Each structure stands twice: as structure tokens, then as C-alpha cells.
Amino acid sequence: METTVRHRVAPAADPAADLHGLTAHLAALSPTGGRFRVQVITPHGSSRGDYHVECAVNYGKLTVTYWGPNGSACWRVERYARHGTALRLDVSRRVGAERGQLIITSPDEAPDEAPPEAFPTPDMTRWKACVRTWLNRNLPAGVRITSLRQRRYPSPVAGWRAQYGNTIWLVFTTTGPATLRRLLGDALHALDALPAATHLWLLLPPDSRVELLPFLSLLRVPQVRLYEAAPDWSAVHPLAPGHQLPLITEPVRLWRYRPPTPAELQYLRQWFGDALDTHCEVVPAGGSTLSVRWYGLECARLQRRVVAEEKAAGRTTPALRFGLTTLGQPSRPLTARNRADFHALLETLGRYRTPTAREVGHPLYRAHPERWLDVAVRRQLHLIDEALDSAHIRVQAPHFSRDTLGLADFVTLTRTGRLAVVELKADADADFIWQGLTYWLRAVHHWQNGDFLRRGYFAGAQPDRCALPHLYLLAPTLRFHRTVRAVARRLRTGLPVTLLGVNERWRQSLRVVFRECFGDF
Incomplete structure (x- = not known):
């Protein structure tokens, strides 16, 4: 009978212990420390070859690196399991944008060519019934459970309110990893409407917590408990209450900043x-x-x-x-x-x-309004904040897709050397603040590691790398989605975020209508 030992690299676990366990497994597969047979399985295909393999802990994350004549790669280890003589690792990189599995065996063995079986995602109606049954089994007897009304039907997110005496649970779930931000936004709206809630439970799709955990680390919420569906959607398992931020390794630019001569x-x-x-x-x-x-x-x-x-x-x-x-x-x-x-x-x-x-109705007038708003803001930067230094503005490459990886619309410095990250929206978008916080997390990583200066940004400035970057979110006053404020009100202390609303006729004359600061800074 095949022996299977599963290990989940949970945030609360000791990465050093996981590193010791993985190293022991590798030593058992190749006592001489030579090459291993590695099969790489991703949604785009499968490949295999003989590589050197090494595991390490980088910035508190467990990583695996393999290299050989056919190339090299580095992945973050999400979980690992030993299946007989093979070592299987669920891995991710690029902030969870790429996922896959590594099957490592001794050089004398060949792993199966077939990728792991994929289980179909259940439809939302069926999954809601499963979660409701699960709640009845996991909440105290006699608890009263009611469904939360959704603003849009059909909704990709389902929510419930459960009450037993003075204890109130808010429970949210979804079946699609792409709707996790919507799930978290709906949960924060519910907390605003029901401040007496004492517990928040989030039931996530399989292998999707990496998308959500960085945002949870930035928020102040009541007792939050995370659950994740099994790969075959047959059960729900609790996750550790802590979190790990993904290691962000994208360079600020692959080229040095060279202004026009x-x-x-x-x-x-x-x-x-x-x-x-x-x-x-x-x-x-x-x-x-x-x-x-x-x-x-x-x-x-x-x-x-x-x-x-x-x-x-x-x-x-x-x-x-x-x-x-x-x-x-x-x-x-x-x-x-x-x-x-x-x-x-x-x-x-x-x-x-x-x-x-x-x-004003011509397509050229209406095309890419965020790019135009970006220009208007940078030309009158003092209207946004008198502390910002217009001499150190650095514009990012244009990205018109929400899935494009990069930094914010532009970055600059305050007169005291603090990094300022500016993100703009010309239309109402519930993803606005999540996108801004994603860029802010990347900026923090690059700022603290000195990547901006190495790439030629802010030449001649005296940067203050000890101060957290300041995030500015700017949009026309009537285009601020309600989710933006719901999230901003829950930001943890010390995270500097400023919301700025400008007039609707900003193309003709830019004017700041309101300014709200969050993070208690």
C-alpha cells in the first residue's frame, strides 16, 4: 500500500521545521546529493528533466529552486506531501499568479506523465446548500442562521448571519478565486452594517488563500477564521489563523530610468x-x-x-x-x-x-480617461498634497488591463524623502482599493530593499527608507465605489492611506473636493 504523508506549509508553522522535513525527504531520494528527476506540472502543460534541487527559507517563506542544463526556476512551496518514494510539492510564484506542482523522484524513477485529476467547480446554488449544511454541524445547537441579501443577482458571493445569544457570526463564501476580493469587500460592508458581529468566517475555494492573505494582514477585523475547500470540494478544512505575505520578486523595471535628452x-x-x-x-x-x-x-x-x-x-x-x-x-x-x-x-x-x-462625446475625448487624469494630477501635484515633490515624479508604463502586473500609475517622493504611491481611477470600480493596496505592498518591498534607487529612480534625493510609503487613491467624487471607504475604514493603524475626490469636470480644471485620511497617521 502506498504511504502518503501530507504537510501543509501553514503561516503559523515554523518554516525552519518545514525546511528540515523537506531536506530529509530529498536526502532519502538521493543520498549522494546529486540530481533529481523533476516533473513540472502547470495549467499550460507538463515537462520533466534531471535537475539539482535545493530548498531554503527566504523572507520567512519556504522556497524550492531547481537548476540544470535545461534551465532553472524558483517557486514558493504552498504544501508538500510524500507519496511512496515521490515528493509532491504544490507551488506558486509571481504573487500567486502562477501555480503548479513539482513531482520529485530519484533519477532512476520516472513520475507519471498524467497531471493530477482536476475536479469540477460546483455551481453556486449547490455549494450554498453544502455550506449551509456545514454551518448547521459546526455552529452551536439552537443558533439562528439567516441568509444575507445580495445587491446583485445572481451573486458570486453568498453570505449568512448566525446568532446565538450575544455572539454573532458573519459567514461568506464563493466558488471562484477571481471573486475573492468581492467576497472580502462584501464581508467588510456587512461588518459596517452590523458592528456588533463578533466572528467573521471566510470559506475559500481550493488553493486560493494566497490571493486573500496579504489583504487580511492590512485590515482590522473581528475574530476572523479561514476555511478552505478540499481540492475535490468534498470537505472544508480550517486554515491557520496567521498569514504569510507572498515574496514579491518582480523588478521595478528591467531597464534603468533614462529621461529624454x-x-x-x-x-x-x-x-x-x-x-x-x-x-x-x-x-x-x-x-x-x-x-x-x-x-x-x-x-x-x-x-x-x-x-x-x-x-x-x-x-x-x-x-x-x-x-x-x-x-x-x-x-x-x-x-x-x-x-x-x-x-x-x-x-x-x-x-x-x-x-x-x-x-465632449467624441471617442478621442473619452478614450482612456485614467491616462488623462494622470497627466492632470501630475501637472498640479501640489493640489494633491503640498508635501509631494514634483521634481521626483516617476511615471510607470501604461497598463490598461486590471490583470497587468506592475506598480501604480506614478510614484514620487515627499519633501522629507518618503515614497508616495499614487493610484487613479476615472470610473467607479470596487477593485480600486485592492489594486492600490497590491501596488502599495510591492512598493514597500522594493522601497525597503533599495530597488528604486538601484534602477535610477529619484536621483539626487535623500530617501527615508524607514518610513512606510504613503498611498494616495484619487478618483472623481461621484466615482468612488462604496467598497473603497468600507475597506479604508478597516485599515490597520500605521498604514497611511489618503482618499481624494476631484471635481467631475477635471479635464477643464482640476480641483480637490474632499480629502479623507485613514490609518491614524
Whole structure:
């Protein structure tokens, strides 16, 4: 009979003990300390090969690294189990965005090629019935359980209120990992409506706690207890009450920050004229590219390397490409033949994408409002906070997808050297504050490790790396989703967050309407 020993790398566990256990398992598989047969199983496929394997504890997280002629990788260990002579590890990386399984055996054995069996996710109606039955078994006899009304039907989140005397439980669950933020937001709304609640229970889908735990560490909530469904959805198991923040290893940039040179700006003025200074900004979009943005909307790109080489050689190969690529238009090299098309584009932008435009319903006026708001805020940074230093603004690469990994819209410093993270939204979005807190967590990691300075950010400044970065969340006053304040009111002491509401006609004239500070700083 196959012997299976399961271990869960729980936050409350001692990583050193887990490291000792994994090291002992590896030593049993390969007493000489040589290579192992490693099978890597991810949602995208399966591969295997012979690698050196090493486990370690980095920043309080248990990690596994394997390397060999075919490459290398480092993963965070979520849980591990010994199945006979094989060692199986459930792993993740990139803040939980990638998940997989490693099957490690001795070099003389070959693991099964088939990936582990996947269990279908139950529909919400069936899962709600299962959870209700589970509550009846796990709450005291005689407790009164009522379903919480949802604002939208059908809802991906289900909630219950249970009361026994003066003890009140709030219970929430969901079947989709993508709706975990919605689950936590609904739970905080319920806590606001029922401040007498004494317990909060969250029932999570299988292997989804990594998405939620970083946010729970930032919040003040009553006695919270986490449960996680089994991989086959047949049972619910309690999780440790503590938490582990995921190790964030993405670099601030893969290139050093290089602002445009005077020669490059002069080259662009030959084509854009005065519009370059009045309507546009030129920011690095990579190690060898400059992006020209008309009120946040990219309309051209300049290849810096081509400009330098052609200037040295005396040639005139086109270095500038134009086109509204973010709106689906093709990018074309600027030549003498299509110069009229380029000037027509500038004329169209000057008519429809300016603060004085009359046709405010035109697609160019409405396109990517967050990029335009970003420009308006940075040009009048003193309206946001007098303490912010406009000389040290660093704009991040544009990201129009909520799933894009990166940092906030822009970062800067206060006059005392404290990092400020600014995130903007032009429309109501319940994910706004969760996105801002995600960027804030990454900024804390990079700030405390000195990554910003190594990448060329804030040259000449005196940074205060001991102070936590300040998070600013800015949106038009009527576009603040109710979840933003519900979460902000629950932030733990010492986490500096400021909500700023601006006027609805911010394109014409930016004005701060309200300012709310949270975190008791």
C-alpha cells in the first residue's frame, strides 16, 4: 500500500521545521546529493528533466529552486506531501499568479506523465446548500442562521448571519478565486452594517488563500477564521489563523530610468512643434524607446538607438512611428510620403482631445480617461498634497488591463524623502482599493530593499527608507465605489492611506473636493 504523508506549509508553522522535513525527504531520494528527476506540472502543460534541487527559507517563506542544463526556476512551496518514494510539492510564484506542482523522484524513477485529476467547480446554488449544511454541524445547537441579501443577482458571493445569544457570526463564501476580493469587500460592508458581529468566517475555494492573505494582514477585523475547500470540494478544512505575505520578486523595471535628452526632445519638436510642450509628454517606454503621449494617449514612439546612430552616420532613416495603437490603429514609420497623415492626426487630437474641446462625446475625448487624469494630477501635484515633490515624479508604463502586473500609475517622493504611491481611477470600480493596496505592498518591498534607487529612480534625493510609503487613491467624487471607504475604514493603524475626490469636470480644471485620511497617521 502506498504511504502518503501530507504537510501543509501553514503561516503559523515554523518554516525552519518545514525546511528540515523537506531536506530529509530529498536526502532519502538521493543520498549522494546529486540530481533529481523533476516533473513540472502547470495549467499550460507538463515537462520533466534531471535537475539539482535545493530548498531554503527566504523572507520567512519556504522556497524550492531547481537548476540544470535545461534551465532553472524558483517557486514558493504552498504544501508538500510524500507519496511512496515521490515528493509532491504544490507551488506558486509571481504573487500567486502562477501555480503548479513539482513531482520529485530519484533519477532512476520516472513520475507519471498524467497531471493530477482536476475536479469540477460546483455551481453556486449547490455549494450554498453544502455550506449551509456545514454551518448547521459546526455552529452551536439552537443558533439562528439567516441568509444575507445580495445587491446583485445572481451573486458570486453568498453570505449568512448566525446568532446565538450575544455572539454573532458573519459567514461568506464563493466558488471562484477571481471573486475573492468581492467576497472580502462584501464581508467588510456587512461588518459596517452590523458592528456588533463578533466572528467573521471566510470559506475559500481550493488553493486560493494566497490571493486573500496579504489583504487580511492590512485590515482590522473581528475574530476572523479561514476555511478552505478540499481540492475535490468534498470537505472544508480550517486554515491557520496567521498569514504569510507572498515574496514579491518582480523588478521595478528591467531597464534603468533614462529621461529624454535635450537632443531627443529637439528632434521631436521638429515634428510636433509647440504641441509637444503644451499637449504632450515624453516618457521612457523601455530601454531604447520614448513614448509621446497626448494627454495620456500615446500617439508616437521614438527609437532612441536609431536616432543616435543615424545622427552619427548622417543618414535619415525614420526613427519615429505614429498611430493611436491603443485604439486599434496601426503604427507607421513617419516618412515624407505620409507626413500629411501625421499632421492630420495632430490636428484631430488638437481638436478633440484638449481641455477646451467642444465635442465632449467624441471617442478621442473619452478614450482612456485614467491616462488623462494622470497627466492632470501630475501637472498640479501640489493640489494633491503640498508635501509631494514634483521634481521626483516617476511615471510607470501604461497598463490598461486590471490583470497587468506592475506598480501604480506614478510614484514620487515627499519633501522629507518618503515614497508616495499614487493610484487613479476615472470610473467607479470596487477593485480600486485592492489594486492600490497590491501596488502599495510591492512598493514597500522594493522601497525597503533599495530597488528604486538601484534602477535610477529619484536621483539626487535623500530617501527615508524607514518610513512606510504613503498611498494616495484619487478618483472623481461621484466615482468612488462604496467598497473603497468600507475597506479604508478597516485599515490597520500605521498604514497611511489618503482618499481624494476631484471635481467631475477635471479635464477643464482640476480641483480637490474632499480629502479623507485613514490609518491614524
